[in-house]
Each structure stands twice: as structure tokens, then as C-alpha cells.
Amino acid sequence: MLHFWSRIPEKNYAVTPYIAEYHNTWSNAGFLLLGIWGVLQAQWSLASEHHRALALKLYLLMIGCGIGSVIHHAIASKYYWRTIGADYVCIVLSILTIWTNAGVILPLMSLETQLWISFACGIFVLDHVWSGLRAPWGHVIWHLSSAWAMYCLGWDILC
Numbered sequence: 001m002l003h004f005w006s007r008i009p010e011k012n013y014a015v016t017p018y019i020a021e022y023h024n025t026w027s028n029a030g031f032l033l034l035g036i037w038g039v040l041q042a043q044w045s046l047a048s049e050h051h052r053a054l055a056l057k058l059y060l061l062m063i064g065c066g067i068g069s070v071i072h073h074a075i076a077s078k079y080y081w082r083t084i085g086a087d088y089v090c091i092v093l094s095i096l097t098i099w100t101n102a103g104v105i106l107p108l109m110s111l112e113t114q115l116w117i118s119f120a121c122g123i124f125v126l127d128h129v130w131s132g133l134r135a136p137w138g139h140v141i142w143h144l145s146s147a148w149a150m151y152c153l154g155w156d157i158l159c
């Protein structure tokens with residue numbers, strides 16, 4: 001069934017009294033762990049200085065996405081509109097970084113990365129309009145697949 005354009009919040013404090021949206025919080029581990037691993041890869045890579053700096057920026061923003069998302073999901077849904085900014089700031093900065101460096105990034109992007117980005121974006125849209133992806137699992141898949149897509153994008157820039 002279709003619903004209005006908004007994510008259906010996970011039932012708050014259903015698993016632990018300390019975290020409002022438990023599954024939507026732990027599933028940010030992908031952004032944090034792959035982001036940290038990406039930062040290390042950017043140090044070790046033999047790619048050009050410019051490509052390493054660009055990948056490093058994207059991986060640092062990825063860690064920022066994870067931190068902002070943890071803040072948004074760990075705090076009760078009744079504060080949704082007070083914490084959504086923390087969730088979106090690094091997402092918007094990531095998109096702006098990709099947009100302004102599209103001339104460098106697009107020729108480097110592998111078919112595999114394009115498919116992962118398409119998959120993640122498709123899950124995002126479905127999670128926001130279709131209740132068939134039952135909360136919180138649609139959003140958990142969005143977190144994990146978008147983290148993997150961002151990691152792959154940085155990898156393409158470094159290779």
C-alpha cells in the first residue's frame with residue numbers, strides 16, 4: 001500500500017530503553033566502519049593527490065552521515081523535525097561534493113557502483129512511499145546499501 005512521502009518511524013524504545021529506533025541506529029555501522037576504512041585507504045592509495053583528497057573528503061562525509069543518522073534515529077521520533085538536520089547535513093554536502101566534481105568522478109564510476117547507487121536510491125524511494133518494505137527493514141536496507149554504494153564510489157576514485 002502506498003503512503004504519504006515520509007519514512008514510517010520504527011516503534012520507539014521497543015528493544016532497549018536507551019535507543020529510540022534500535023535497528024535504524026545500529027545499521028549506521030556501515031557508514032562509520034566503511035568510512036573509517038575508506039579514510040585509511042585514501043592514505044595508502046597510490047592514486048593522484050587530487051583523487052586521494054576527493055575520496056578522503058567523501059569518506060569523511062560518510063562518517064559524518066553515520067554520526068548524524070545515529071543522532072536522528074537514536075533520539076525519539078517526537079523530535080523528528082529537530083534532529084533531521086543532523087541527518088541531512090552531510091548527505092547534502094556529499095551530494096554537492098559529487099555534483100561539483102562530477103567531471104572527475106563520472107568517468108571513474110564503475111558499472112557495479114552505478115548499480116549499487118541505483119539500488120540504494122530505489123530502496124530509499126520505496127521506503128518513503130510503500131509500506132510493503134515494513135519498518136524498520138526498508139530503512140535498514142537503505143542505510144546498509146547506501147553505505148556500500150558510497151564506499152564503492154570512493155574506491156573507484158582511488159583506483
Ligand SMILES: [Zn+2]
Nearest residue numbers: 024069139143
Ligand atoms: Zn536513516
